[in-house]
Amino acid sequence: MTVASQLKKTLASLKGNQGTLELYALQTRNEETKAVYTETIKDLGIIINDLERREQILEFEEPQYKGN
Amino acid sequence: MQAWIQVLTSSISLFVLMLVLVRLAGKRNIARTTPFKFISYIVAAIITALMSLNLLPNIYLGFIALGVWVLLPIALDYLALKSKWAHDVINGKQAVLVRRGKIMEESLFRERMTGEELLRELRSKNAFALADVEFAVMEDTGDINVFIKSDRKPLSAHDLGRKVAPLAEPQTVILDGNILYEPLSTLGFNREWLGTQLETAGVSLDNVFVGQVDSSGDLYLDLFDDSVQLPQPTVKEMLYASLQQSQADLVTYSLETQDKTAQAMYSRHAKKLAELMEMLQPYLLR
Secondary structure (H helix, E strand, O other): OOHHHHHHHHHHHHHHHHHHHHHHHHHOOOHHHHHHHHHHHHHHHHHHHHHHHHHHHHHHHOHHHOOO | OOHHHHHHHHHHHHHHHHHHHHHHOOOOOHHHOOHHHHHHHHHHHHHHHHHHOOOOOOHHHHHHHHHHHHHHHHHHHHHHHHOHHHHHHHHOOOEEEEEOOEEOHHHHHHOOOOHHHHHHHHHHOOOOOHHHEEEEEEOOOOOEEEEEOHHHOOOOHHHHOOOOOOOOOOEEEEEOOEEOHHHHHHOOOOHHHHHHHHHHHOOOHHHEEEEEEOOOOOEEEEEOOOOOOOOOOOHHHHHHHHHHHHHHHHHHHHHHOOOHHHHHHHHHHHHHHHHHHHHHHHHHOO
16 A cells, blocks of 8 residues: 555544544534534644645656545 | 211311412421420311311310410511521520530530530431531531531542533423423423434433433433433543544644644644643543
8 A cells, every 4th residue: 555545544533534524513412512523623624735745746756546 | 067077077177278388387397396386286187176076165275275386486486587686596506516626515505415415416427436526516406517627528520620511400390201391392392302312322212211301401201111221421531532632633733744834833733622621531530
């Protein structure tokens, strides 16, 4: 596995986690829990953004692995 | 008029009358009421029984007596609601039986209670050793409530200094194979959502005896057929494990990469993710 594809795997799993958290943030009945979930979703979004940018750089450096 | 018709009509009318009067008297548990209240209940019951069997020479005398024994306690209740002084006079005050771990013998004597009885009551409150009891009080109903010494109390999350997620009460949405629509709509879910959840669990509605939704929105099911093993909802635990995996990945990347800015970015986010996980832990792992 190349670095880029490893990074893609992590990105995918983080995005999946974000989605699950969003689901729980919607269906929980407790406001405090909801606030914690929404904050985590926001922070995960920042991390995901940075990782995506890094992924683009990697793809630019190693175009032969693009899309893998 | 024939005697049996008389008994029948008076019984039925008294039945309805008592139903109304008991509702008026409030919902308090009759076994946990003050001794005086208990007596007035019994007297009212006996008068009603006598009237219903036509054993009184004049039925109006019965109504007068019944009125006094039912309405006077209700009037006293209202008085007690309005004034603390009246409350203490009518219902009596609570008596402290154990203070700072020491039995108050005078209060015991005043309440006509023997040491044996006190010990029995303490035991029923799970205080087998007198040394564990800091404070015990006899309420005006005769119940004894016990305050255990703080070092003998069961451990709570607060004592451990641990944060626990606040949980709301679970709502029952399926009972005996039927959907309960009112609690379901209180939760903000609908029939389709429940259908999807049941489909995910792989059970049909008529096989479910009890279905409860906890405060995080997960559905717990109890089936009629106990031989069927149901997967319990572990989505939150898996979510936590997956976050842990991602965090470890970020740490690995930060070690592997040669690029300085990327390294800084990876390690910053690895730290951030670790912080997030610590915050989420009480909510995701119970």
